[in-house]
Amino acid sequence: MTSTQRTASLAIPGGRFLIVGGASLVGSTTADLLLAQGAAEVVILDNFSFGARETIAHLEGNPRVRIETADITRLPQLLRAIRNVDGVIHLAAMMTISMDRDPEVGLEVNIDGVRNVIAACCANGVKKLVFASSNAVYGYGPGVAGELVETTPFHSAGAPPAAVLYGASKIIGEQLCRDAFRRYGLDYVILRYSTVYGERQHYRAANALYIIETHDRLKQGLAPRVLGDGSETKHFVYVGDVARANALALAAPASDVAVNLSGPAPVTTLELVNLVAEVAGIPIAPEHVAPEPGKVRLTTGGAFRIAHEEAERVIGWKPEVTMREGIRRLIAWREGSKALAAE
Numbered sequence: 001m002t003s004t005q006r007t008a009s010l011a012i013p014g015g016r017f018l019i020v021g022g023a024s025l026v027g028s029t030t031a032d033l034l035l036a037q038g039a040a041e042v043v044i045l046d047n048f049s050f051g052a053r054e055t056i057a058h059l060e061g062n063p064r065v066r067i068e069t070a071d072i073t074r075l076p077q078l079l080r081a082i083r084n085v086d087g088v089i090h091l092a093a094m095m096t097i098s099m100d101r102d103p104e105v106g107l108e109v110n111i112d113g114v115r116n117v118i119a120a121c122c123a124n125g126v127k128k129l130v131f132a133s134s135n136a137v138y139g140y141g142p143g144v145a146g147e148l149v150e151t152t153p154f155h156s157a158g159a160p161p162a163a164v165l166y167g168a169s170k171i172i173g174e175q176l177c178r179d180a181f182r183r184y185g186l187d188y189v190i191l192r193y194s195t196v197y198g199e200r201q202h203y204r205a206a207n208a209l210y211i212i213e214t215h216d217r218l219k220q221g222l223a224p225r226v227l228g229d230g231s232e233t234k235h236f237v238y239v240g241d242v243a244r245a246n247a248l249a250l251a252a253p254a255s256d257v258a259v260n261l262s263g264p265a266p267v268t269t270l271e272l273v274n275l276v277a278e279v280a281g282i283p284i285a286p287e288h289v290a291p292e293p294g295k296v297r298l299t300t301g302g303a304f305r306i307a308h309e310e311a312e313r314v315i316g317w318k319p320e321v322t323m324r325e326g327i328r329r330l331i332a333w334r335e336g337s338k339a340l341a342a343e
Contacts, residue, residue, distance in 0.1 A: 008187035008255035010087045010128055012247060013038030018085045020072060020117055021092030023051030025200045026132070026193075030089060030243040031056070035064060037247060045081050046092070047071040055200050072113035078120035087250045089130045090117050093170075096136070100162035110169035111176075118180045129188040130249045131177050135235060135260065135306050136167035137192060148306045150192075150258055174258060181256045189249040189315065190258035191242075194306055198239030198326055199333035207234055214273050215331060218282040226286045230270025235306045237263045238321035238329075245317045252315040262306035263326075264319050272323075279327045 017034055019027045022044030031042045044056055045068045059065045070077035072092050082088060092113060094106035114131070121129050138148050139155035140163050154171065156164045180186040195207040203212060214224040245261050267275070273286045311317045321329075 008128055009253045010250045012251055014040050015086045015250075016041040016043070016084060017087045017089065017250070018043040018045055018082055020045050020088060020090045021051060022046055023048060023053065023056045023067075024091060025055070025198065025202060025239055026196055026242050026246070027051070027089075027091050028055045028059070028200060029198070029239045030091075030246045031059060031065070033240075033243045033247055035059075035062070040064060041066060041085075043068055043081065043085060045070050045078075050098070050202075052202075072116055073108055075116045075119060078116050079123060082117075082120040082124045082126060085124070085126060087128045087130070088117065088121055088126050089132070089246050089250070090114065091132045093132070094166075096162050096166045099166045099169075100160070103162065103165055106162075106165065107169060110166070111172050114173040114176050118176055118186065122180060122184045122186055127187065128250055128255070129177065129180075129186060130246055131173060131188060131190045132246075133170045133174050133190050133192045133258065134167070135192050135194050135262070136163065137171050137174065138306075139164070139167055144304055146304055148260070148304055150260060150310055178256065187255035189252070189254055191245055191249060191311075192258060192260045193242060194235035194237040194260075194262040196239050196242050197236050198330055200239075201330055201334070207236070210234065210269055210272055211236075211276060211327065211330065212334075214276045215280060215334065218277055218280050218284055221284070223284050223287040224273045224277060225289045226270050226273050227289060227291055229288065230268055230273070230286075232269050233266045233303050234269060234272060235262045235266050236323060236326070237261050237319060238326035241317075241319045241321055244320075245311065245315065248315045248317050254314045257314050259311040259314050259317075260306050260308045261311060261317070262308045262319065264322055266303070266305055267323055275324060276327055276331075279324065280331055 021027050023046035034042050041064050043066045068081045070081050094109045099106035138152050140159035144155050174190050177188045197208050197211055217224050
């Protein structure tokens, strides 16, 4: 029997699920979806060092939602929080910008934290773990080109240390999942996210900054900035599509697999900046600038595509929201939030 033939599916209606790092862009959207699909309980676990109470404010008071303040580097806290749940979605991680600022804490969270989550899942008899990995497992620089599939190796030449550490930590997290499957029979699905964007967007993702910093400058009447000639390829995936993938990974019979999540098509930085200006209705031409010294920048070696066909085969997922529509929703949310704050 192959791993994709294992019976590892969970029914969302009536199920109990815990989202580690749930007070986040992806976590809050996934919680909304699981509740809409009939989950009996959704536990949101966060230490609120990066997650924000405002992100999950609309869920407070919901009788099917439990909010747990806990730290994934503290195993006893996880052991208590993960009791009586069927499935766990592990989202909590230090991203590249945070890894640049504090690599020691970043490695503790991204490696020891994953190990603790797995240990708590095994101790509490959790039926399935969904682990949020990243396309950073393929690396950065000249080696990243062409079609990136689930077996593409890691490239690190020329990448900043924080980016390499982040990508390597995700590789280790994936291998910890594989080890737990072999040792203890913990079913899991790894989802390798592209850069996630959408409503409740934050400023911590290096690539997502292209979107929100561009919008910020346009609103200030300033020309948006494009690094170099703007030909670098970026891959984004809309947060609603990611939430749907998380739910499908729980419900699918697949286990012991890793699949890519990416949007319908790649985009260059110049195309992205122009698209944000067009959707925002602020036609200010971009200015081409050199990279800021000391600022973390994730470079690519040329045109590439992150293939997501395996995700459709394994969990029945493919992206539905185009970049234009996703940016339209993000800008509408940002402007709506500001309008409400001004009232």
